[in-house]
Amino acid sequence: MSLVIWAEGRLVGAGEAAMSAVDHGITVGDGVFETCTVLDGRAFALTRHLARLARSAAGLGLEAPDEQKVRDGVAAVLQEAVRSGGAFDGRLRITVTAGVGPLGSHRVEGAQTVVVAAQESVMAPESRSVRSPWPRNERSAIAGLKTTSYAENVVALAHAKAQGADETILPNTVGDLCEGTGSNVFVERDGELVTPLLDSGALAGITRQLLLEWGAETGLPVREARVGELPFAVLDEADSGDVQLVLTSSGRNVQPVTWLDGTEVAVGEVSAEARVLFEKLCRERIDP
The missing domain is CATH 3.30.470.10 (Aminotransferase class 4, branched-chain amino acid transferase, N-terminal domain)
Known part of the structure; x- marks a missing residue:
């Protein structure tokens, strides 16, 4: 390359x-x-x-x-x-x-x-993810900042890759769903995509924000979570097929998770629509 x-x-x-x-x-x-x-x-x-x-x-x-x-x-x-x-x-x-x-x-x-x-580089169409054993500190001095102090992410991602995954999804210190090492996460449940609040310690992702904006513009049901709505345990529902997952980032755009901790995960209907929408608009609107 x-x-x-x-x-x-x-x-x-x-x-x-x-x-x-x-x-x-x-x-x-x-x-x-x-x-x-x-x-x-x-x-x-x-x-x-x-x-x-x-x-x-x-x-x-x-x-x-x-x-x-x-x-x-x-x-x-x-x-x-x-x-x-x-x-x-x-x-x-x-x-x-x-x-x-x-x-x-x-x-x-x-x-x-x-x-x-x-x-x-070429974006993969889907992700294989694992749950992280380490939390994101939402009270850190650098929470929500994109800094070069990336050692925690390097260790967490190496742990994921050792298990055959390309990303790991982290909780925060109070047990809420937070983010990936280099991505935001959306949960599809009951016909809508929901992403953790930034108060969780998650980075204010550019792709995350655009998906929220473009979803609102086009009528796609995408929103931020309510307080307490997305505990980390929501990932257990992916195992049973009750929820689906999407990762967003500049290296992934809108990327469904199809494998979580060794279990196949279906791609949700809204997740698939969100991916198509983003792929279309990102080429039409190069600097939105």
Whole structure:
């Protein structure tokens, strides 16, 4: 798969040094990032992703990223990707770190580091998921922020992959359904799709929000849960076939879960409609 990387104003090779060894993003994970879907060489929902990038930076206490600098990096990467490979579908990652800093957690204010990378990829039509043995801390200082401090997700996802899955679904600390390591989750029950409230600790996913908006626009029954409506135990109902599950993210769009902890799960009718709706509108509305 082709990989194009832009770091601080220049294109670099995958094996080429592009950041300081004492960049705070490397030493302590002090940074934020966004991942966009790329459709025919264009970044989907880029404006929304850049707005969330700024919100995450503010949540970490970082200065707002230089949006024009980020957009320049995105343009350079996508131009090179199309030039070298023609039609380009995949994903694009924008990373902004606190820049060069001390070896400890203390931050020195200064220039940030911006890296943009794009790689060809193909979305799987469905997911094989497992329940996570670890909860998401909805009271964490970084709850709801998309930061480069991703070790918890790496461990949880490795645990899932060891069981033949591609995602793991997490509860929060009070036993409510929360999210996946890199996705939001929707539960189909009684003819509607319902997703946990952001108060659960879940990330405010771009795909999640668009599905809620486009569902309301087209009459598809999609909504946020009421308080206490989605305990983590709702996943037990998937085993019996009483509910179905969907994951949403920039790497998945709207993706039904067809296997949960070794048990086949049917695709719900509303879930299937939601997937078709999103696939259609995301290509018609490249920057909604």
